[in-house]
Amino acid sequence: MSRTLHLNAFLMGVGHHEAAWRHPHTDPSRVGDVRHFQELARIAERGTLDSVFLADGLAVGPAVRHNIQAVFEPLTLLAALATATDHIGLIATVSTTYNEPFNTARKFASLDHLSGGRAGWNIVTSAQSREAWNFNLDEHPAHADRYRRAAEFVDVAIKLWDSWEDDALVLDTAAGVFADTDRVHEVGHAGEAFKVRGPLNTPRPPQGRPLLVQAGSSPDGIAFAARYAEAVFTAQQTLADSQAFYAALRRATTAAGRDPDLVKVLPGIAPVIGGTEAEAQALAAELEALIVPEHALAQLSGMTGIDLSGYPLDGPLPDLPDVTSVQAHQSRYQLVVELARRERLTLRQLIGRLGGGRGHRVVAGTPEQIADQIELWFTEGAADGFNVMPPLLPSGLADFVDHVVPLLRARGLFRHEYTGRTLREHYGLPRPASSYATRELVTA
Amino acid sequence: MSRTLHLNAFLMGVGHHEAAWRHPHTDPSRVGDVRHFQELARIAERGTLDSVFLADGLAVGPAVRHNIQAVFEPLTLLAALATATDHIGLIATVSTTYNEPFNTARKFASLDHLSGGRAGWNIVTSAQSREAWNFNLDEHPAHADRYRRAAEFVDVAIKLWDSWEDDALVLDTAAGVFADTDRVHEVGHAGEAFKVRGPLNTPRPPQGRPLLVQAGSSPDGIAFAARYAEAVFTAQQTLADSQAFYAALRRATTAAGRDPDLVKVLPGIAPVIGGTEAEAQALAAELEALIVPEHALAQLSGMTGIDLSGYPLDGPLPDLPDVTSVQAHQSRYQLVVELARRERLTLRQLIGRLGGGRGHRVVAGTPEQIADQIELWFTEGAADGFNVMPPLLPSGLADFVDHVVPLLRARGLFRHEYTGRTLREHYGLPRPASSYATRELVTA
Ligand SMILES: Cc1cc2nc3c(=O)[nH]c(=O)nc-3n(C[C@H](O)[C@H](O)[C@H](O)COP(=O)(O)O)c2cc1C
Ligand SMILES: Cc1cc2nc3c(=O)[nH]c(=O)nc-3n(C[C@H](O)[C@H](O)[C@H](O)COP(=O)(O)O)c2cc1C
Numbered sequence: 070m071s072r073t074l075h076l077n078a079f080l081m082g083v084g085h086h087e088a089a090w091r092h093p094h095t096d097p098s099r100v101g102d103v104r105h106f107q108e109l110a111r112i113a114e115r116g117t118l119d120s121v122f123l124a125d126g127l128a129v130g131p132a133v134r135h136n137i138q139a140v141f142e143p144l145t146l147l148a149a150l151a152t153a154t155d156h157i158g159l160i161a162t163v164s165t166t167y168n169e170p171f172n173t174a175r176k177f178a179s180l181d182h183l184s185g186g187r188a189g190w191n192i193v194t195s196a197q198s199r200e201a202w203n204f205n206l207d208e209h210p211a212h213a214d215r216y217r218r219a220a221e222f223v224d225v226a227i228k229l230w231d232s233w234e235d236d237a238l239v240l241d242t243a244a245g246v247f248a249d250t251d252r253v254h255e256v257g258h259a260g261e262a263f264k265v266r267g268p269l270n271t272p273r274p275p276q277g278r279p280l281l282v283q284a285g286s287s288p289d290g291i292a293f294a295a296r297y298a299e300a301v302f303t304a305q306q307t308l309a310d311s312q313a314f315y316a317a318l319r320r321a322t323t324a325a326g327r328d329p330d331l332v333k334v335l336p337g338i339a340p341v342i343g344g345t346e347a348e349a350q351a352l353a354a355e356l357e358a359l360i361v362p363e364h365a366l367a368q369l370s371g372m373t374g375i376d377l378s379g380y381p382l383d384g385p386l387p388d389l390p391d392v393t394s395v396q397a398h399q400s401r402y403q404l405v406v407e408l409a410r411r412e413r414l415t416l417r418q419l420i421g422r423l424g425g426g427r428g429h430r431v432v433a434g435t436p437e438q439i440a441d442q443i444e445l446w447f448t449e450g451a452a453d454g455f456n457v458m459p460p461l462l463p464s465g466l467a468d469f470v471d472h473v474v475p476l477l478r479a480r481g482l483f484r485h486e487y488t489g490r491t492l493r494e495h496y497g498l499p500r501p502a503s504s505y506a507t508r509e510l511v512t513a
Numbered sequence: 514m515s516r517t518l519h520l521n522a523f524l525m526g527v528g529h530h531e532a533a534w535r536h537p538h539t540d541p542s543r544v545g546d547v548r549h550f551q552e553l554a555r556i557a558e559r560g561t562l563d564s565v566f567l568a569d570g571l572a573v574g575p576a577v578r579h580n581i582q583a584v585f586e587p588l589t590l591l592a593a594l595a596t597a598t599d600h601i602g603l604i605a606t607v608s609t610t611y612n613e614p615f616n617t618a619r620k621f622a623s624l625d626h627l628s629g630g631r632a633g634w635n636i637v638t639s640a641q642s643r644e645a646w647n648f649n650l651d652e653h654p655a656h657a658d659r660y661r662r663a664a665e666f667v668d669v670a671i672k673l674w675d676s677w678e679d680d681a682l683v684l685d686t687a688a689g690v691f692a693d694t695d696r697v698h699e700v701g702h703a704g705e706a707f708k709v710r711g712p713l714n715t716p717r718p719p720q721g722r723p724l725l726v727q728a729g730s731s732p733d734g735i736a737f738a739a740r741y742a743e744a745v746f747t748a749q750q751t752l753a754d755s756q757a758f759y760a761a762l763r764r765a766t767t768a769a770g771r772d773p774d775l776v777k778v779l780p781g782i783a784p785v786i787g788g789t790e791a792e793a794q795a796l797a798a799e800l801e802a803l804i805v806p807e808h809a810l811a812q813l814s815g816m817t818g819i820d821l822s823g824y825p826l827d828g829p830l831p832d833l834p835d836v837t838s839v840q841a842h843q844s845r846y847q848l849v850v851e852l853a854r855r856e857r858l859t860l861r862q863l864i865g866r867l868g869g870g871r872g873h874r875v876v877a878g879t880p881e882q883i884a885d886q887i888e889l890w891f892t893e894g895a896a897d898g899f900n901v902m903p904p905l906l907p908s909g910l911a912d913f914v915d916h917v918v919p920l921l922r923a924r925g926l927f928r929h930e931y932t933g934r935t936l937r938e939h940y941g942l943p944r945p946a947s948s949y950a951t952r953e954l955v956t957a
Binding site: 088126271 | 532534535541542545547551570571572573575577578579580581582583584585586588589590592593595596597611612613615616619620622623624626627643646647648649650684686689690691692693694697707708709710711712713714715716803805808
């Protein structure tokens, strides 16, 4: 089959627009109702999307005053969605900075077993500095240190998933042999941050390993993705920027000795859909009018690490330090600064532009116009697919599934039905062999 | 309403008997099938049991060769069961030794939100020394140190659950106020093991706090339970021992300034049910014959911390060190040693006695005989209810629900239908107020 799009439904509360919860089309009380998320997962499955995708954060600050936040922890929520769906992948964001590899590897294995092979892990190093305060630290570890820990963390997790070979579970009732312990391996990891003996306390998951997704687009993030990621979630504002990112990631992947076709690049896209272009623009304007500026400025201050509350809304973004000094979230910082400079935006205009997708690209238009943009990026080397971020939920997801997906199917860009059962199969990615199995073959 | 029994369905693989998976009534391949557990949860709900209960362990050793083990991690499995059931409580075991309080508090809050108030946490400090090796340590922390950490861990978790007052989620769309930040509190914990600023990143869970269950019956365990537990899971072999434990826990609870009626004592019971007593005995004998002795000895070596593999099966348990020197699981060690001495058991007899319930009491008999034993312990001050540990699953649970529960109902000991919606309501326990709300009232 020729190259096809991959589309995830990125779910967040009652919509990705920061003022979604104030809009009459949403019911914010549903943010803590599992049935809301089950409904969203079923809509996404009706659209044969590759996965539902959940972000995460391990702290809240004063911004919670004005904006909806996640009530559910991603892995528990996705376990609940696993039993309400049959095919769709389930991708949870989990930080390597404030977790342990044994517990994390195990939870993803559990989700993969529960869902029959539909688990994916979006690997992040934590975007918010304030998370440190909930985990015994006074300061967020430095950017480079977080990525070094992340690499070792994933090394350990892979060893643990591989520690049970695929056929280790024997279940020989006559002989009383439950597992063939010759095929269950201690992993004996001893590194800079972790010492983990293993094996994992669960048989190898259906996918061998969950799909490894990554988000974090700084140079360190790209280097990490080149080594580990099978899908990369990224925020890109322009075709040219995304093409550059796409090319850079492929070069880095090749340099790391991996096939770049096996790493899918998925920018975020926040589609504001209208029956006509004017309707779409009106919806975008309605949402923008609902933004609480002080909240948006607090968010922007968080992204940039600079307190912007004193600056006039109708003035420009002040001069900011160089990106290399940023310790939290480098790529988002750079994107915001470049966006403001390129389009000479006032602070008010900037927060309006960011409100729809926290830095991700917002496209307002008819279903055809949205499909055109998706096709353009897909065919012009800017994307292998998208994390779809509806401004309002469920309505924006239903609109996408019912009006945009059929166009993408008609153009031969997207599946008409699921052809695989696992998330790896949806992505057209191979099931990895256990590294221990390979080793045994080599020495045999 | 007069005092009534509380019954949890303790689920483990295809049965609690260590050889359950070899018995023709079970299908061991279902140990990794979520539908098996959904079926079990629905059977338990049909019996209006208080909860399903899951144990946990964070390591496997060579014993995995001969015995079935858990495939699923408890919180993800219970999240999947939450959406397959309506009333039954969901109790997960999580160790305070190898987790972080922020992540743990949050996952239980998430499960409580997902299930509409049905989450319970069985707090343990980890029974197996080998878990240390999966978490950067060479040795399991000493018994007393683990309990000290556990107390601080739960202190932090309680502060985090309380950090959002019940009415903090305002959702005032007109004013753009999502949460009333005057009612969302930093917890500012700084103690010996943890420094956690908070608040939690989720609104207060439906039950305020999940039900706090505890397992670990050493003197340190009892002191911990007296301070924190609302239900206590314990292994007791005889009526007299359980009465002594029951009384000791009540005394300690009173001494800790709490109402002992609000702490439910739940011994484990492994009911081997037959239409006649002879049938029940035959099933018990069948199961015992399926035990792999070398496996049982390895298990026993694990429980006692002494390598017993060299000792003759038909000789006595050798002399063992004093319980106070035991660092892993003191109460189980003591129970095993006393059982062997009291009944002058050979090693072979001892492993037969332990095979049915890992030290928990095994009762083989007709439904009437099982109900009699339950009633006796309940009325004679030995138990407020039981963790029911069917030897075979699902058959043993179905037998209990369909044949023993109706007797308990007819005797006025157990509910005919659910009268509450939350796990706390099933247990007749109050919903705790947020400690921050109280403080505000005091200073107002
Ligand atoms: C598109 C995108 C999505 C991200 N999502 C999350 C997230 O959900 N949670 C989180 O803690 N970090 C998230 N991150 C940031 C990662 O934590 C990242 O490891 C860290 O901030 C460094 O990002 P950088 O490589 O762009 O500097 C995201 C990053 C990107 C680019
Ligand atoms: C009835 C019972 C059940 C237990 N279940 C578990 C369990 O599932 N996982 C675990 O790590 N520890 C479990 N424990 C042991 C606890 O980890 C306990 O904190 C530790 O071993 C000390 O036990 P002790 O107080 O009896 O010495 C259990 C203990 C008892 C008495």
